Amino acid sequence: MMKHIFTRNIFFTIALCLPIVFTVLSVAPAPAYAFTAGEIMEKVDARNDGDNMTANMEMILIDKNDHERVRKIKTLSKDKGKDSLKLMFFMEPADVRDTGFLTYDYYSGEKDDDQWLYLPELHKTKRIASSDKSSAFMGSDFSYADMTKRVIDEWKYKVLKEAEVRGNKVWLIEAIPSNKTIEDRYGYTKSILFIRQDIFMVVRAVHWVKEGKKHKYLDIRKLEQIDGIWVGTEINMKTNKGKQTIHRSVFKWDNIKFNQDLDEKLFTIRRLEKGL
Numbered sequence: 001m002m003k004h005i006f007t008r009n010i011f012f013t014i015a016l017c018l019p020i021v022f023t024v025l026s027v028a029p030a031p032a033y034a035f036t037a038g039e040i041m042e043k044v045d046a047r048n049d050g051d052n053m054t055a056n057m058e059m060i061l062i063d064k065n066d067h068e069r070v071r072k073i074k075t076l077s078k079d080k081g082k083d084s085l086k087l088m089f090f091m092e093p094a095d096v097r098d099t100g101f102l103t104y105d106y107y108s109g110e111k112d113d114d115q116w117l118y119l120p121e122l123h124k125t126k127r128i129a130s131s132d133k134s135s136a137f138m139g140s141d142f143s144y145a146d147m148t149k150r151v152i153d154e155w156k157y158k159v160l161k162e163a164e165v166r167g168n169k170v171w172l173i174e175a176i177p178s179n180k181t182i183e184d185r186y187g188y189t190k191s192i193l194f195i196r197q198d199i200f201m202v203v204r205a206v207h208w209v210k211e212g213k214k215h216k217y218l219d220i221r222k223l224e225q226i227d228g229i230w231v232g233t234e235i236n237m238k239t240n241k242g243k244q245t246i247h248r249s250v251f252k253w254d255n256i257k258f259n260q261d262l263d264e265k266l267f268t269i270r271r272l273e274k275g276l
Helices: 037-046 180-186 269-274
Strands: 053-063 068-080 083-092 100-105 114-119 124-127 155-165 168-177 188-196 201-209 214-226 229-241 244-257
Touching: 037 155, 037 168, 100 269, 114 269, 124 269, 155 188, 168 180, 168 201, 180 188, 201 229
Parallel strands: none
Antiparallel strands: 053 068, 053 244, 068 083, 083 100, 100 114, 114 124, 155 168, 168 188, 188 201, 201 214, 214 229, 229 244
């Protein structure tokens, strides 16, 4: 069984806030690369992404008129064997305070990831169905599926070419869902992943959205090394229809700490409903 793609400090997973034009050269024969697409994705998956993490996150939602809404969130994550447990609590503003989001991100693709959203005004916990995972996470440009790791063998890969992002060499890798179930879950018919060659990390991506003739652009604007672990501390996602940007999301992270004393009992529906 092949492994996951790292998308975590996103919680996942996170497409670019600048327009990108891809030119795929049709040259025969195809150029030779040091690694195959599968080998590159294996190395992306094997990259150390830390454990027992706590952090603060600011979610900035920007509409087509540049009006902003800001939400502040406390995040926690813990590895359980090869699986990942993730918990988010919305702290501000008042209209989303005490909203909670819990994810059991399973390593194996044999079992669909479990996600629950607690809505305090209704005193109700909603389980996110697989059919709803392509919908927007809390009004952002990230979907619920984007908040988890991808399983590598659920996608078909091809190296397109090499390029540079902010002075660093990257591979451009095409990722196609292996079947309609995966396509429906993510809501993407295709992704182009920009993999930094020196650290095997996704630093940009473009997603072809299945519905509405839209594209999503991911860009990790700020990248920092914390306790020896590379972390995206500002992640941008925008949604375009044609040349028009219809919405943008910015996730900013600070106070990131690894190797914290996090009990597995924190990551339960009971704690989700209780809050911090």
